[in-house]
Amino acid sequence: MNRQARSRNTAITAAASIASTVGLLGTLYYLDIPAFLRQRVKSKQLEPRCYNATTKPSLTELTAITQQLTSKTTYPLAERVERNMPIYDCHNLNLDDADLIDRLQDELYHNLTSGPGVYILKHFFSDSTTIDSANAAFCAIIDDELEKTGAKGDHFAPASANSRIWNSFSKHALQDPESFTAYFSNPWFKVVCDSYLGPAYRITTQVNIVRPGGKAQMPHRDYHLGFQTDEDVVAWPKAVHAMTSLLTLQGAVAHTDMPEDSGPTRLLPYSQLFPEGFRAYRSKEFIDHFEQDYVAMPMEKGDAVFFNPALFHAAGENCTADFDRSANLIQVSSAFGKTMESIDTLPLIEKTYETLKSKHGAEGMTKEVDAFIRAVAEGYPFPTNLDCRPPGPSGMSPASEQDILREAIVNGWSKDKAMEELTEMRQASSANGKILRQTAVFGT
Template identity: 40%
Template sequence: MVCPKNRVYYLDQPPLIEDLKRVCNRSVSKETYLLASEIQKNIPIYDLSKYAGQHTDKTLVENLQDEWSHILSQGPGAIVLKKTYAIDNLEQTVGGANVICHQIIDDESHRNLKAYDVFTKLAKRTLQVFVNYYSNPWLALVDEALLGPGYSFNATLNIVPPGGRAQPAHRNFHMGFFSPDKCVKFLRLLQIANHTLTLQGAVAHSDMPLPSGPTRFLPFSQLFEAGYMAHRRDEFQEYFQENYVPLPLEKVDGVFFNPSILHAAGDNVTTDFYRCAQLIQVNSIFGKPSEWVNAIPIVDKCWQLMREKYRKEVFSAQMMALIQAVGDGYQFPVSLDNVVRNGDIFGMKTEQDLIMEGLEVDWDHERIIQELKSSQQRRMSPFFDTL
């Protein structure tokens, strides 16, 4: 038997637009995704208000996650979760976060800074809003549908003013940032595996009608193996423009998608409307995030509130969603110099492990911060402080 070719393409064999057309020439219906409320132009839409309070129903959750996993990995590649947050809890979640995030952005703009890390700063500024926002079990359930447990989480607020221009169609994490001459070095299995390392999402902090330019998607395009080699080429950009599906959202709706799907934010053609969303990046324990979030200042501010929440709920779905949003669920990367000196590299506890242990045995504030600092120091090179 002759060993098969394991490269997606070679630089002298550019991807063909006909191949993408064949991949995208398919459709789904309600018979495929039975729990979906509707299918709009091949994008399944789920109304979570129908399942209010049912996030602990094991059968329902497994069925939803089966459908979401298939959509994200083998199906259209994008999913809308209507009413990801409850309308009757708006001011304690999305509304409250919106106000504080805008304050953070305004404060930092006056100091000529750009407020990218509103995730950590939200925790520092308003503990209760942060805890309420990230205690949402639906966030955890859709994340786990693609990535499994132990993921890491970061978020930032995105505001597009009137006149904001559309993006070119693109793929994202992680190889979406690579040029074709770098992509070509990754064999087929690695390029395909890249699809399962990250989940992207956005929670609408304002309504997003079509004129405001909500994100456009090309359903099924994440299944195109040569996508990382192809997405910048003119003929692929043109095909996207002719076939994309825009997804209007209402405030508190969420959209989640495989970062390998061809997508782009649209033009905000309004004269007075600011499109606003909390952008979410969730990373598999096996992948590296685009930015590092330091759990220590978040836990430093939130620990007493987390302890009180744990005493009432133990490890409820809401508690676990919060823990997974705050702490890293993977013990790597590490400095071998430090780890080999200080213990078993395979027995190290993750930040999530330490937070759960601290809640279970009721560590005080000083103890949890000390444990997290020790964990971080074991990851750092002993030469780090000298740089």
């Protein structure tokens, strides 16, 4: 073989070797072999199921996590990123564009699970009259409760310093059903809640009005594990620490403007990613870190902020001389969790039924009507009594309150008939429930 041929063969062999190597590297990359090998090692190592109560969580780890910067390219639908938080403008997002809303929900989900853990929706309520009507109802409730029971204490202020309405969701409906219906007909609730919790979520709310001089909260995490003591937290397995933040969505709607000096919520972006945060936030060194690094975003009336409940956060201090900061705090629970407050839905449905029926008669099953049904009625039929309420032919679960309420307004039932069906369903769902008559609402 002459020299030229040997050189050609050598070049071909080298090219084939390079191609083979590239192919192998591509396969390894595709299969993510390093991660696979780490998982293999981890699966063979027995680790304690709970965090060690005698060791301290690592502030260095939290600091490294929270030094990340949010890139606008990760959240292209956001108007901007400010103070490490994506800011969206509902005015510029078309609710009728299903593809856009799907992409938006992808962004919101990524934010809370892998990103900064918090975002703001400008113009969440675009019509200030809805907020004004709700505020009037809240004022009437506060005055009535003050007369009957006196001033209430608050999470972070003595009695009479601030005003709080526990379970404002139920009280709002009973005080002013028209205002309540308009408020929770806002389809943005469904977009936000579905993006993180999926369907069949449960909304609860609490109004909080912070007066001038109202002090800041201590940084904390929220429901479920955020409400446990230090001793209790370490008794829960590590998987529960990760799970608890996926069961609840936290938020607040601004019912007044919230200028900087009025104390809008203080937030530590990315802190929800710190695995041991539920047992760390009470420690002085973590409190000091929060106080040095938190961010707070001024908001306007009708704006909303939503965040992962594991995010380190705290209400700010109202440093104004004459301005009351008012927010409707939102806690939304997954169908697979328990709400922070008990909601008796039947009185709320009865009180708002005629308003909802009229709204459906004028509009049909619009996004607004659907949003209200999801807010006011239970979407998850369990726990139930399967002897009394077997699954319908069309699915693996019996009808929910939302199913029956939709059927009622679509078919124009009277309020009496609708309430009779819902009451019978509730009775049949109890441990000692009676079997429903065979003219079942669903399964047809």
